[in-house]
Amino acid sequence: MIRIPIWILAGLLLLAPGVSRGQALTEWPSLAPRVRFWQDVYTRYSTRQAVIHDEHHPEVVYGVIDLGGEPDGGLVPPPETDKEIMRHAGDRVADILRRLDGLAADSARMGAMERQVASAVKKLPASISPAAAASRVRVQRGQSDRFRLGLIRAGRYQERYRQMARQAGVPEDLAYLPHVESAFDPLARSGAGAAGIWQLMPGTGRQYLTIDSTRDERLDPWFSAMAAYAYLRQAHDLLGSWPLAITAYNHGPNGMRRAQKQFGNDLPAIIENYKARTFGFASRNFYAEFLAARRIASDPARWFGAMAVDPVMEFETFTVPQFVEPATLETYFSFSRQVQRDLNPALEPTVWQGDGLIPAGYKLRVPAGMAADLAAGWESLPGALRFHRTVRAEWYEVRRGDNLGVIARRHGTSVSALRRLNGLGGKRFIYPGQKLKTHEARQFVPVDGDSSERGPVHVVRRGETLSGIGRRYGVALAELIRVNGMGDASLLLVGEVLVLPAAH
Known part of the structure; x- marks a missing residue:
């Protein structure tokens, strides 16, 4: 697909007809138990707890385990031991389910855990035996502290996101979707390669945004929101249903179109009956997660009590006339590198690490009142600190199926050079979305005055x-x-x- 420049995209969204708040975001009664499950995950259980449940009927909960330690909002990666604890707990419940028929015949042999599992399994459809349920046991980490942190962060963006949704012609409540995707973390990245508040994949991002060696606009809170709304609007244009369009944000519009051909717009029927290799737990639950997040975020005090949220982000934009180093702006305009980075998360680490410059023509976000100072003082900067041409280091974003040998041949270099440039040492594995430097930085050509x-x-x-x-x-x-x-x-x-x- 041809990439739509973001300034054109913004204009198209401004021309889009408005959509009233919550229009056609159906809450089917049959989805209510699934929504309540995610409501509990988001408000009742912390990241140091895990819920053991049935994969296809998540409201059937067998137990909750304590992982130890203090909740941290997901700011620190969980220890590897968590996975082992969760796997062991899931295996134990599955083993009980396989033995449950025999245990029921001799209730004296049943302990507290066995009785708890026996009580829970009765909530499954009668057609599902305990032995069959054993293969459907899943363990879900709690999210309450992470969701609370997301509510705090959302204060920076929520008001403007709702305004942008109106301009884009999509339901305003889609502004709650980042609670599901990233807890409003602008630097969030997934193992599959998704990035930013809206967790856009590289391929999707390139349809609407700029992704190169100096910037990844998926990490920009505003550009990524416009791209996400455009994607959702296109999905709705194809499917004619907002619940299906929202599910398509996870499963893809074409996948949902195939499901729609079988079951129409009946999302509960799709969740219950549609079979596809990629239509797994995440896709089946995506709309229910959104409904739960919307319910909580629309009245956070009910679930978390009174809390102070981050203030709305206030900024101006300044179009950078020439390439420039962040350090120059800090030295001559007292624009600290940290504030630069906070306001402009789309700029890649290469810019902050000295391998790249803030690009000429870039719409740099600056604190309110600073744009005029930059405009007035720009030409007084020494010519040696402004650059009209940059020959930058070359970077490559790893795609699925790549290995170092393939990348080296594609870019005319060697595996050993790639290892040296990227500090890989003896590491054998690379992952989709990883940025690899393929050639050294070469030169920056300054303005000579x-x-x-x-x-x-x-x-x-x-x-x-x-x-x-x-x-x-x-x-x-x-x-x-x-x-x-x-x-x-x-x-x-x-x-x-x-x-x-x-x-x-």
Whole structure:
């Protein structure tokens, strides 16, 4: 699919017809038990607890285990021992279910755990025997402290997200979806490669946003929201149902279209009966999770008591005229690197680590009142600290099926060089979404203080050569090399900004 520039996307969303709050976000009575399960996960059980339940009927709960330690909102990765504890607890319940018929014949042999499991399994449909239920045992970690932290973070974004939803022509309550996806963590990343508050996958992100060596706009709270709303609106245009469109956010529009052909818009029937390899627990429960999150987030005091939430983010935008280092803005404008990073999470670590610059033309978010200061003082910055051309380090985002050998051949390098550049040592494994440096950073070409011979710029596109660009603008190759301070005309990267002589 062709990528839609975000400024065009914003305009299209502004033209979209409005949708009233909550329109057609159906709450089927048959989904109520499933919604209550997620309500408990989000409000009753912390990340240091885990719920043992039936995979297909999650409201059938066999027990709750304590993982030890203090809840931390999910800020610290859980210890590996948690997985072992949860697996062992699930296995124990499954073993009880397999033995339950025999135990029922001799109730004296049943302990407290056996009686608890025996009571819970009676809530399953009569057609499901205890032995069959043994293969459907699942363990779900609690989320109450994480959800509470998400409610606090949501204060920064929620009001504007609802406004953006109205402009996009989608239900305002879709602004609650990040509670399910990321607990409103703008830097959240999943093992599958999803990123940001809205957990957009790389392929989806590239349809609407810019993802390159200096920025990943999936991590931008506002651009990613516009992309998520556009995706959901397109899913609704295809399916004609908001519950199905929301489920498609997890399962994909085409997958939901196949389900719809079998069961229409009856989502409970789809959840109960649709069979597809990728339509697993997460997809079956996604809409119920959303309904539970909406119920809690629309009245958080009912569930968590009074709490202070983060203030609404206030900022201005400043379009950066030339490439610049974050340190320069800190030194000359007292714009601390930490505040820069907090306001601009889409800028990649390469920018903060010195391998890249804030790109020319980037709409930098700055504290309220600072944009005018930057505009007034920009030209007074030393020319050596402003760059009109950057030849940056080359980075590659690992895709499913990649290995170091394949990546090395694709980029004309070696496995040993990739290991050295990325500090991989003897590691054998890489993962989808991981950023690997394929070549060293080469040079940044500064503004020299004399702008008399600098004119318009040209952004290098895929397949272009320096000689071809010169012919297009009627500029001699040698002159193009001289004006841009290039040592090697062959070192040309997609996205580089070339300065043309002033006459052009």
